[in-house]
Amino acid sequence: MEKLHLLFVFSFSWLASHLNMWLRTGIGNSFLLLVTEMLIAGISLLAFLVILCFFLGYMERKVAAFMEIRLGPNRVGPKGSLQIVADTVKLLFKEGLTPDGSDKFLFNLAPFVVVVTSMLAIAPLAFARDFQLWDVNIGIFYVTSISSMAVIGILMAGWSSSNKYSLIGAMRSGAQIVSYELSIGLSLISIVILSGSLRLSDIIQSQANGWWIFKGHIPVLISFIIFIIASTAEINRAPFDLTEAEQELTGGFHTEYAGMKFAMFLLSEYINLFIVSAIAATIFLGGWMPFHIGNLTGFNHAMDYIPSSLWFFGKTFFIIFIIMWFRWTFPRLRIDQLLNLEWKYLLPISMGNTLLVSAMAVFGWYL
Amino acid sequence: MVLITGYVKMNGTEINIKKTGFLKEYFGTIFTSLSSLLTGMKLTGYYFIHPNKIITEQYPDNRATLKMAERFRGEVTLPHNENNEHRCNGCQSCEIACPNGSIKIVTKHEISEDGKKKKRIDTWVYHLEMCTFCNLCIEACPSKAIVMGKKFEHSVYDKSQLVKILNKPGSKVMKEAEE
Numbered sequence: 129m130e131k132l133h134l135l136f137v138f139s140f141s142w143l144a145s146h147l148n149m150w151l152r153t154g155i156g157n158s159f160l161l162l163v164t165e166m167l168i169a170g171i172s173l174l175a176f177l178v179i180l181c182f183f184l185g186y187m188e189r190k191v192a193a194f195m196e197i198r199l200g201p202n203r204v205g206p207k208g209s210l211q212i213v214a215d216t217v218k219l220l221f222k223e224g225l226t227p228d229g230s231d232k233f234l235f236n237l238a239p240f241v242v243v244v245t246s247m248l249a250i251a252p253l254a255f256a257r258d259f260q261l262w263d264v265n266i267g268i269f270y271v272t273s274i275s276s277m278a279v280i281g282i283l284m285a286g287w288s289s290s291n292k293y294s295l296i297g298a299m300r301s302g303a304q305i306v307s308y309e310l311s312i313g314l315s316l317i318s319i320v321i322l323s324g325s326l327r328l329s330d331i332i333q334s335q336a337n338g339w340w341i342f343k344g345h346i347p348v349l350i351s352f353i354i355f356i357i358a359s360t361a362e363i364n365r366a367p368f369d370l371t372e373a374e375q376e377l378t379g380g381f382h383t384e385y386a387g388m389k390f391a392m393f394l395l396s397e398y399i400n401l402f403i404v405s406a407i408a409a410t411i412f413l414g415g416w417m418p419f420h421i422g423n424l425t426g427f428n429h430a431m432d433y434i435p436s437s438l439w440f441f442g443k444t445f446f447i448i449f450i451i452m453w454f455r456w457t458f459p460r461l462r463i464d465q466l467l468n469l470e471w472k473y474l475l476p477i478s479m480g481n482t483l484l485v486s487a488m489a490v491f492g493w494y495l
Numbered sequence: 496m497v498l499i500t501g502y503v504k505m506n507g508t509e510i511n512i513k514k515t516g517f518l519k520e521y522f523g524t525i526f527t528s529l530s531s532l533l534t535g536m537k538l539t540g541y542y543f544i545h546p547n548k549i550i551t552e553q554y555p556d557n558r559a560t561l562k563m564a565e566r567f568r569g570e571v572t573l574p575h576n577e578n579n580e581h582r583c584n585g586c587q588s589c590e591i592a593c594p595n596g597s598i599k600i601v602t603k604h605e606i607s608e609d610g611k612k613k614k615r616i617d618t619w620v621y622h623l624e625m626c627t628f629c630n631l632c633i634e635a636c637p638s639k640a641i642v643m644g645k646k647f648e649h650s651v652y653d654k655s656q657l658v659k660i661l662n663k664p665g666s667k668v669m670k671e672a673e674e
């Protein structure tokens with residue numbers, strides 16, 4: 129019984145507060161305490177991200193295989209699960225070549241810029257109840273501004289490679305991110321209007337009596353769909369992967385990269401995938417909030433027993449799966465179709481939608 | 496307000512302006528594109544939850560039970576029946592049809608029982624190392640003597656081993672396939 133009790137009490141917030149208490153007794157100096165805690169948080173975040181990327185890489189290949197009636201990796205490790213590890217080891221042994229005519233400093237800097245910008249955006253995410261690295265009061269604003277910085281790293285990589293394919297890929301990425309940023313911002317704003325706060329924890333709290341996607345009726349559903357489409361474009365994944373477009377650009381902005389520098393672009397791609405899915409899960413699907421139906425107290429209690437971290441990761445992986453589903457179903461857009469979709473469809477619709485949502489918020493037309 | 500939709504022709508002279516039905520077209524486009532995308536997602540989603548539909552062959556693990564597809568093109572073969580007879584009459588249509596000269600038919604003349612001179616094949620030389628498996632020879636053959644075989648494990652240590660004589664020693668042409 130004691131054990132079972134412990135299982136229910138155990139949560140990430142419990143872990144964090146106990147760690148804090150334990151460190152407090154060991155380290156008297158408050159500055160040192162802060163530094164130690166930051167180090168622990170940073171290292172565990174890095175470890176988490178690397179494991180996450182291994183898992184996402186495996187998941188992507190398996191999902192792709194099953195959708196294309198193939199088997200996917202099935203030789204290394206049980207059901208091919210160690211294939212990604214093998215690939216990483218292979219990349220480690222490759223030479224990190226820097227092309228002769230390139231701008232060497234920028235060329236070597238670009239992968240780090242790309243990875244760092246993707247990692248920065250993870251800071252305000254709430255992984256579980258009361259478990260958040262940085263509960264900043266401008267959470268949404270912070271995430272959108274950081275994620276639009278990703279284009280700097282891509283432009284840097286494309287420009288410094290002094291390769292026309294890389295440059296075209298980078299330029300396309302610029303056009304793409306600049307245009308789709310607008311729709312992302314507008315669809316996020318609709319929830320900010322409804323919940324009245326930019327702070328992520330407040331937005332999650334506002335969904336305690338129902339997730340926004342259920343409470344907000346059709347306008348929120350529309351902004352959810354727009355967010356998913358635009359963020360797929362923002363992270364340069366198929367069907368919006370014009371920046372890489374293997375058939376035309378032989379790999380786009382990372383054509384010239386090899387070895388671990390190439391692996392860093394891959395890493396940032398998966399981190400970005402996780403981040404946009406986590407943001408969508410937090411904003412529209414209630415983050416770590418369990419699923420509750422009105423007054424069904426018994427059902428709601430049963431849902432509360434599922435740990436909040438499981439709720440968060442379940443929702444996030446649901447959206448990751450949907451984005452993967454897009455990738456392995458849809459053909460790639462042309463650049464004119466891409467801009468057409470944004471400027472003629474997504475932007476006007478999300479503007480009208482924002483108006484609707486504002487009206488909803490003013491008149492209180494939501495639960 | 497007139498909203499311009501539709502297309503502009505490349506020379507710029509003909510502009511297709513629709514004055515009415517703009518909204519209908521706008522939302523119609525959204526609806527048709529969404530529904531066609533959903534159709535695609537339905538299919539891939541169906542495959543995702545039906546792993547028994549997977550078509551991957553686990554070669555060479557299943558080498559013993561491997562069954563090639565109906566129209567698979569492995570090599571050109573000249574089937575013989577149990578009396579060591581084939582259907583080739585030496586007309587050389589296949590040799591002419593072959594785009595890269597992978598076939599060489601060497602003919603000879605035989606005197607049949609009634610004293611007539613008949614053209615017969617001596618050797619049916621097939622250069623597997625040059626063949627592109629285009630199937631043109633098989634389509635050209637008037638007596639359906641040759642067919643595509645299913646064997647595909649052709650690796651050898653020297654390319655001279657890939658030059659094959661398709662007619663078996665002492666084989667004859669079938670009675671009904673003559674001329």
Ligand code: SF4
Pocket residue numbers: 571592593594595596597598625626627628629630631632633
């Ligand atoms: S399959 Fe094509 S290339 Fe091969 S022998 Fe026949 S005609 Fe020639």
Ligand code: SF4
Pocket residue numbers: 582583584585586587588589590600635636637638639640641
């Ligand atoms: S294989 Fe067919 S086409 Fe070729 S020589 Fe024989 S009968 Fe003629």
